[in-house]
Amino acid sequence: MKSRYKWITAVMIAIISMTFGLNCNSNSVNAKKDSNVLKVAMEANYQPYNWTQTNAANGAVPIDGSQHTFANGYDVKIAKIIGKKMHRKVVVLKTEWDGLLPALTSGKADLIIAGMSPTAERAKAINFSQPYRRGTFVVITKPNSKFAHAKKLTDFKGAKLTAQQGTSHYGLIKELPGAKRQTAMRDFAAMRQSLISGTIDGYLAEDTEAISFKLVDPDVTAVAISKMAGFHVSKEESETAIGIAKPNKSLLKQVNQILATIPTATRNKMMTAAIKEQPKADDNKKGQSENWFISMWKQYGSMLVSGIGMTLLLASVGTIAGFFIGLAVGIIRTIPTPTTTGKKLLLKVSNWLLSVYIEVFRGTPMMVQAAVIYYGIAQFWHLNINRTIAALIIVSINTGAYLAEIIRGGIISTPTGQFEAASALGMTHNQRMWHIILPQAIKNCLPSITNEFIVNIKDTSVLSIISVSELFFVGTTVASQTFKFFPTYLTISAIYLILTFTITRIFNLIEKHLQGNKNYNLMANQVQVGTTNDMEVKK
Template sequence: MKKLILACLTTFCFLFSGAVGAQADDYLRVGMEAAYAPFNWTQDDASNGAVKIEGTNQYANGYDVQVAKKMAAALGKKPLVVKTKWEGLVPALTSGKIDMIIAGMSPTEERKKEIAFSDSYYTSEPVLVVRKDSKYAQASSLNDFSGAKITSQQGVYLYNLISQIPEVQQETAMGDFSQMRQALSSGVIDAYVSERPEAKSATDANSSFKMISLKDGFEVSESDVAIAIGMRKDDTRISQINTALASFPLKDQVALMDKVIKEQPSQKAKEDTDSQNGFFDQALTILKNNWKALLRGTGMTLLISIIGTLAGLLIGLLIGVYRTAPQAGNKALAFIQKLFGWLLNIYIEVFRGTPMIVQAMVIYYGTAQAFGVSLDRTLAAIFIVSINTGAYMSEIVRGGIFAVDKGQFEAATALGMTHGQTMRKIVLPQVIRNILPATGNEFVINIKDTSVLNVISVVELYFSGNTVATQTYQYFQTFFIIAVIYFILTFTVTRILRFVERKMDQDNYTTSQGGSH
């Protein structure tokens, strides 16, 4: 047991020692979704001046990426895109995970309380996207959308504009525009509010969509329609950024936007899949064209879930052994033992009582912002899954220990065995067999729950699949493939664990039979 504990501590120290420290000074780390064409998107090569996405073999391109290259050149650095979910951009910036946000973000008054903004590098126009076959396709005013089910992206000014429509059914805000396009295509919503470049891209890629630009439309403030670069309030480089933007006039902005709209890969990807007749033919085409990205995401999901489950099991076993240890005879040691037991109870209750997505945000961004500790996102993901699983496994192990007959503890004590020897040689072998089904269940849960780690930009299976969906505009086909992959993973894991259970039962039966002669 001592060797096992030592090995565990050594492994964690090795993993996280390299994750702390300053980031390379020669790169300008720019945060964006890389899923909001034509402002930013993900592609598989460096064509058309794309920039590498950190931690992946993919690249980002689009209007924001080209602006990022200009800003990096002005600062004498190389651009590097950090692909981040929209809701994670501001925490990533304030915690030092990224240097700037260049992601089509408006400098609203609420955001200015948290971060600073540069001068504008583009001026937006809010529009609505509808289906061509809907009754709203001929709308010319806000009144024409009365009674419509409309939404927009969470955390952006566009969502607040919906309330200007009389008697509108304002739906819950969605996480990104890919979800909105899927909802619109399936009829869940009647329209979504967007910006002209995104709407133009959506309608070009999906012939069943139509962009509605209203002459007497939404009332917006200048800060809403302006798009600026987000920076930390203490970042003194903002003057250099504004100087660089001063040499990027309006006519150049329009020319650049027109250029990147033609270069975005989503239209070609859509045509490739549309050329297939049936649903399954389209799904196979998507799989054929994107299997490498999906395979990398699957590998990351397996890596995190396997290590997280094993580490969580180890944590659960250690806590289980500690919580069943007899009370120390020395009063001081007994008090320390009791105090540590309280701390363990707090750990268990906190991590069982809060969602993993919240834990991920707090641990990954919070540690950097509060303590200046910068964790590698993959190692942070493994750590998060491990301690989350450990909290659940500790209770499972405790139940498994209590399920062992008390007579075995008494017999071991009578033989002069210590608590550690009793656990290691008698109790834990039985506990591991008894909790194997529950451990397998935790493994299956972890495979699925890794999807929430995309909030800290971990490129797991769901993250990879969502990227493919935004490139192909084939949401149902893409997520059907993702669902099949998840099912194969969980089904395979379940069958392997069932085989291990039967094997252990057979070995135990053979041993007991051999001992009876």
């Protein structure tokens, strides 16, 4: 039995070593608070305002937590001017749109420079600088669409339109009478793909998005709606400003003073430059004659490998730590009722607390848990936890809640005769659990533990809400930069399948090893031993 446990331990150590090796260089930028660093939060996926690239070309700045990716765009150019004036190095905190405000209010970021409009609702949570750009609104559609030649707002009647989730753009669709407002989408890459595939008739955005999109796909057109009669938009919704945490009045003053020194002509030149520098589908001339798969791996291979490593790290460490958490909880919840009043009360309270833990973490999505733990701890207790450590904690305690019930089920499903036989031999409860019950329970639970490992590999994708660059988050970035959505997501799907298939086979070997040799007969062995002893006595 000991050799079996050693074999399992060796496999687990190998998995952890592999994943740590893949990620040993992933945190090149110091995550600690540094007065010489200006942390700027943005999606890095909203061309031409901001995007992700694999090198520092055209003055790109590093993305926090990675040595393989950089951010660039109009927002980055504005951030660099502010950083230069403040004598601080600009580092981009890449996160989803929904994670921008929590990143700022929790102190993870100093500024939000992400093409954000200073709406009244957002102004309740954060302060905004003076606007650094003003834009007009358009509906982006296909040239052959019946809505491409719209002259008035009512011409969009029946059009299936959408906009980015969490933005004021989505609410402006109501200004188009008769338009069928579709579900909001998470980013512009998703809306572009939906328009190309024909699932929507168009989407509402700023004029800069139309210019940016047409550079990579000429088969689109933009219908200006800002000057159409009846279109009402507030001044704030047409402006773009920098978000700053409310307590930081001095930083707000500094930013406004710096923005006042940037002439409008300079800002327009910066936007023109950003539009020309944005990633294009045909950036790699050589890649046009190459297979798309080879071309993608040559250009974005380091990002994808880093994403694979992070996914494996989170899934493997989270499952192993979650196993031990679940094991401890499962054992405690199956302790027999003590005879003394004090111990009985203590066990009852412990079981109640553990039940609350299980219900909370099984009854809420991991994405919500990630946002609450990562941003909540920083906001309320002022503890700035490294995002990778936070992600490992989140996956571990979430997995522990599920495995606790799996292991508890394995323990109570063990035949009662096993308990009675162990008790007849004079074993204590701890001895019964450690030597008799747990080896059988864990062996029976192994398929469920394997399934939890596989689920963790896939569910780590939700951790992009706290800026963790796992496989899906990296894949989304690659798709938005190459504009090859279907091939990229197909590749990501294949990688997930390979990972889950490999893990399944590893655990199948472990399960087979734990089963041992089934070809035995206890009575025959006893008879053989007895016969051998008789022969030795006769000699």
